[in-house]
Amino acid sequence: MGIRMQVGVIGSGSIGPDLAYGFVSALARQPGAKVFLMDIKQEALDQGVQRIRGYVQKGVSRGKLSPKAAAAVEAALVPTLKMSDLAGCSYVLEAASEDLPIKRRILADLEGVVAADCLIGFATSGIPRAQIAAEAKHPERCFVNHPFFPAWRSLPIEVVASGDAALTQRMMDTLRMLGKVPLFTADVACFAADDIFCNYVSEAARIVEEGVANAAQVDAIVNDAIGGGGPLNVMDATRGNLLTVKCQRLMMDAPTGSDWFKPPVILETIGNGNWHDRKNPGDPGYDAALKDVVLDRILAVLMARTYFVADRDICAPTELNWLTRMALGFSKGLLEIARDLGPEKVHALCTAYAAKNPGFEVPVSIEKKSFAPFRAFTQVERDGDVAVVKVFRPEVKNALSKATIDELDAAFTELATDASVKGVIFSSYDGALAGADIMELASLPDAAACQGICMATHPIMMRIARFPKPVVAALDGPVMGGGAEFSMACHARVVGEQLVMSQPEVNLGIIPGYGGTQRLPRIIGVDKANEILRTGRMLAAKEAAALGWATLPPAKDPLAAAKALIADALAEKVTLRPVSEAPMAVPERLPPVDIKHRSLAIDAILADVMQRGLRMPLEEGLALEAEGFGRCKQTVDMDIGMKNFMQNGPRVPAAFLNE
Numbered sequence: 001m002g003i004r005m006q007v008g009v010i011g012s013g014s015i016g017p018d019l020a021y022g023f024v025s026a027l028a029r030q031p032g033a034k035v036f037l038m039d040i041k042q043e044a045l046d047q048g049v050q051r052i053r054g055y056v057q058k059g060v061s062r063g064k065l066s067p068k069a070a071a072a073v074e075a076a077l078v079p080t081l082k083m084s085d086l087a088g089c090s091y092v093l094e095a096a097s098e099d100l101p102i103k104r105r106i107l108a109d110l111e112g113v114v115a116a117d118c119l120i121g122f123a124t125s126g127i128p129r130a131q132i133a134a135e136a137k138h139p140e141r142c143f144v145n146h147p148f149f150p151a152w153r154s155l156p157i158e159v160v161a162s163g164d165a166a167l168t169q170r171m172m173d174t175l176r177m178l179g180k181v182p183l184f185t186a187d188v189a190c191f192a193a194d195d196i197f198c199n200y201v202s203e204a205a206r207i208v209e210e211g212v213a214n215a216a217q218v219d220a221i222v223n224d225a226i227g228g229g230g231p232l233n234v235m236d237a238t239r240g241n242l243l244t245v246k247c248q249r250l251m252m253d254a255p256t257g258s259d260w261f262k263p264p265v266i267l268e269t270i271g272n273g274n275w276h277d278r279k280n281p282g283d284p285g286y287d288a289a290l291k292d293v294v295l296d297r298i299l300a301v302l303m304a305r306t307y308f309v310a311d312r313d314i315c316a317p318t319e320l321n322w323l324t325r326m327a328l329g330f331s332k333g334l335l336e337i338a339r340d341l342g343p344e345k346v347h348a349l350c351t352a353y354a355a356k357n358p359g360f361e362v363p364v365s366i367e368k369k370s371f372a373p374f375r376a377f378t379q380v381e382r383d384g385d386v387a388v389v390k391v392f393r394p395e396v397k398n399a400l401s402k403a404t405i406d407e408l409d410a411a412f413t414e415l416a417t418d419a420s421v422k423g424v425i426f427s428s429y430d431g432a433l434a435g436a437d438i439m440e441l442a443s444l445p446d447a448a449a450c451q452g453i454c455m456a457t458h459p460i461m462m463r464i465a466r467f468p469k470p471v472v473a474a475l476d477g478p479v480m481g482g483g484a485e486f487s488m489a490c491h492a493r494v495v496g497e498q499l500v501m502s503q504p505e506v507n508l509g510i511i512p513g514y515g516g517t518q519r520l521p522r523i524i525g526v527d528k529a530n531e532i533l534r535t536g537r538m539l540a541a542k543e544a545a546a547l548g549w550a551t552l553p554p555a556k557d558p559l560a561a562a563k564a565l566i567a568d569a570l571a572e573k574v575t576l577r578p579v580s581e582a583p584m585a586v587p588e589r590l591p592p593v594d595i596k597h598r599s600l601a602i603d604a605i606l607a608d609v610m611q612r613g614l615r616m617p618l619e620e621g622l623a624l625e626a627e628g629f630g631r632c633k634q635t636v637d638m639d640i641g642m643k644n645f646m647q648n649g650p651r652v653p654a655a656f657l658n659e
Contacts, residue, residue, distance in 0.1 A: 004032035007178070008086040010106060011096030012039035012048030012079075014239065015123060018151035019095055020077065021052045025152070026179035028072035036078045036086055039096075049079050055152065087113050091174050093145055095123035098246055103132050111137045119171050121145030126190035126198075126247040129160040140164040143171050146191055147180070148327040149238050155181040155395055156327045158191045158315075176430065181326075181394045183319045189254040190247050192315035193327050196305040196334065198247040201240070202264055203301040204231040208275075209266040213294050215275040216282035221294045227331030231298075232275040234329070241267045256308075258359030300353035303346045306334040307363035310372075317374035318392055326395060335374055343369040377404040379429075380411050385422040386563050387415050388474075390429055391483075397434035400482045402453070404437075408486075409460040416468060423470040423566035426490050428483075431474065431558060435481020435504070436514065442642040444633065451630030454513040458622045461489040461515055465578035470569045472551075472576070474562035475499055485514035488523060491576040492551040492565060496558040499541040501549065506536045506598045509641020509654060511606040513629035518613050518621040522579045524548050526586055530610065534593045534603055551576075581618035586611055599637040599656040635659060 005027060009020040020037040027033040037052075039045040056073055059065035065073075078085070086092055092114060094106050103122060110120060120142050122132050133142035144160035157180040161168040175182040185191040190198060204218050213221070219230025228234070235241055245263040252261035276282070286294075306324065309315055315323065321333030330337065338346055347362075347369045354360045365371055381388045389411050391398040400408075415421050444450050464471055464486070473487040476496025484501050487493050495501075503516045511517060512533065521529035524547045532539070539547070541554035555561035569576045590611060595603050609628035613621030632638045637656045644654035 004034075005030060005177075006034045006036070006089045007174075008036040008038060008089040008092040010038050010083075010086075010092065010094045010110070011123075012037055012041075012044045013096065015147065015149075015151050016095040017048035017051045019093060019123065019147060020048070021055050021073075022152035022180075023178045024052075024073050024076050026177065028069065028076045033076050034078050035076055036080055036089065038080050038083060038086060040081065042081060045079050045081060049077070052077060083109055083113050086110065087115075089114055089118055091119040091121070091171075091178075093121040093123055098125060098127070098243060100127055100131055103127065104135055107132065107136055107142070117141065119143065119167065119174060121171070123147055125194050125243055126250045128189060129162070129187045133162075141167050143168070144185075144187070144191070145171075145175065145182075146185075146194070148193070149234075154327065155179075156193075156323050157182050158185045158193060158323075159183065160185060160187045160191065181429070183315065183323055186312070186314040188312075188314055189250040189257075192309045192320055193323050194247050195251065195309055195314075196302060196324060197328055198244045198251070199261070199301050199305050200298065200328075201231045201235060201244050202248055202261075202267070203297055205264040205266050207294055207297060208232070209264050213286070213290055214282040216284035217286045217290065218294055218298075219276075220284035221286055221291050222298055225291075225295055226299075226337060228329040236274045236276055239272050241270050242272065256361070258361070260357055260359030260361075296349055297353060299341070299346075300349040302334055303338055303341075304350045304353075304360065304362060304366065306338065307365045307371075308361060310335065311363045311365050317372070318376065318379050321374065321376050322392065333376060335371075336376055338371060343371055346371075375407050375411070377401065378407040378411055380415070382421075383425075383563060385420060386425060386566055387418075387421045387423075388425045388427060388559070389415070390427050391433060392429045394429045396437070397432045397478060397480075398428040398430075398483065399434040399437045400486065401437040401440055405457055405460060409463070412460075412464055412467060416463075421469065422570055423472070424467065425472055425474050425559060425562045425566070426464070426487070427474040427559060427562075431476030431496055431498070433475065433479045433483025433487065435483055435485075438508070438642070438645060441510070442646060447630035447633040450513070450633045451626045454626035454629050455623070457514050458619075458626065461486060462619070462622075464489045465491075467491075470566045470576045472562040472565050474558040475501075476558050480504055481512065481516075482514045485512060485516045485519065488515065488519040488549075488579060491569075491578050492562075493544075493549065494552055494558045494562040494565060495541050495544055495550040495554050497541055497554045497556065499544060499550070499554065500538050501544050502536055502538040503533050504536040504538075504650070506534060506595070506602055506606065507641065507650065507654065508645050509599055509602055509635070509638040509656065510632045511602060511609060511625070511628055513626060515622055515625065517606065517609050517625045517628075518618055519579045520549075521610065521614055522584060522618075526584070526610075526614065527591055530590045530607075531593050533610070534595055534598075534606060536598070579618070583616055584614050586614045597653045597656065599635070599641070599654075600658040601635045601637050601656075602632060602641075605631050605635075 024035040056070045129144045133139040140162050146158035148154040159182045172182050215232045219233050223230045248263035321335040324334040350362045379390045379392050471490045473490040473493045476498050479501045544550040568574045605628050613624040641654045
């Protein structure tokens, strides 16, 4: 795709400028990169550019954008009224209209301008790809790319593939480069998220239309129970009533449709107006009886449409769960909410609703009261006889929450006894692995809890280290703290050219707690580990390889390199083994290190844990590390470091008191 990447967005109305701003923000650092925002009306184009400039100015005023970055965004954005200006684009996203004839006309005009290998996306909420691309000259390069509100920063984007594997991979890579997390969905009306969301909104509208509750009550009941702000609040924010009507009609006319999908009249009546009058808001108060009536109906629709999508493989379960949390804003993914409710409760809700609403489908999983198990935060894929275990939390750089670690443990336990699996690659959605979940660590109440979370995790990592088959970490991008520690439990580490590895715990007023003080010195030696651990400094890919932290030189494709390394190990061409569990020699005094602004109190704990722990067998050293992590909680500086990180981010040094 080169360094002079050019992309286009057609349509400067409701969503186009937001998409263009998101894209230009992602590309602005690339020399020569351009994002064209195209519209046929000067007024719409001017308004779109003004909106983008407003985002930039807000970013600068809030310290989120430097003046230099803001200038780069302005320079890379190219407003235009001419489709011919898109001729050099490698990707163009049409976001002009939710109207099939208009989309086809735009596609025909666009294909007369761009090169034959230019990728074309359609930001449709519900029109199937097959219908849009039916008359295309090159349908193999046409994709549905359905983004979500607010489009400039919302990560998920639904992708309907074209059937061409190479072009589909290019599309996925392009969207990732543009800052999105692309998720495959089947080519059905409204795909995955809008099937669930629009039916959810329609049920809320029916409740108001029938006089069961007012809009304020509906939103309050739903938000209090499952988050998301309430469906009608979202409609006001997105001006989405009429778009919901279109989606309902698409689903009603689909092969799986029925009259139940008919949109409520009130959606068209309100149209582009608001459900909530800000000057005269309705009373949001409700009692238990009203809550039960409203919530039972809402949950029945949400659960049934979620399992409709899951049962028909419209979207993979892990991605579907993440999508419903990130795109629809619920406090948990809807598959998690279903799991919390339990099959019996979900069955009761859906069958009771179906009895009163002809045409409402109760999916097989609900009908049979049998929910297939799913992973909320990890994925396990197969590549021949190699399993690939990935952390999937892209919104937090794949940080390792307790629930994520538990899922990793379950995955490795299953794979250990699977005879068809000869080796395992440990990775993440994008190769990056942030550390432990800081919010969880900050909420630990006392030293015993801090020690306990480490002691609960060490056996999981030891099971990975002692895994009976080769385990290779494949890493690219930031690999920090707990992510680096889990990687060191593997038998080898293969890194990409974008790897940046560090143990930055001292910047937060803590020490590593998942084995970093004990495994890192055993891999690269005490002297280097001493400096890296006590300063928290970062290693780039080449240095990580030179020091021996990475097993091989940086690879362009770490996953492929990891698979090849496992094959060599199985063929006995190389020997892969975990970090030695034996004690190691440690000098009486560790070499002095300039820790700069970092806490003297935390540094003393870290040095003590290293000096004493490394002289012990690994398991005893890990126990000492856990105790040292607990000791951090007894300092003032842990509280200072954690609060500073959560309030100011990683770039602002904490003002430690050294006590």
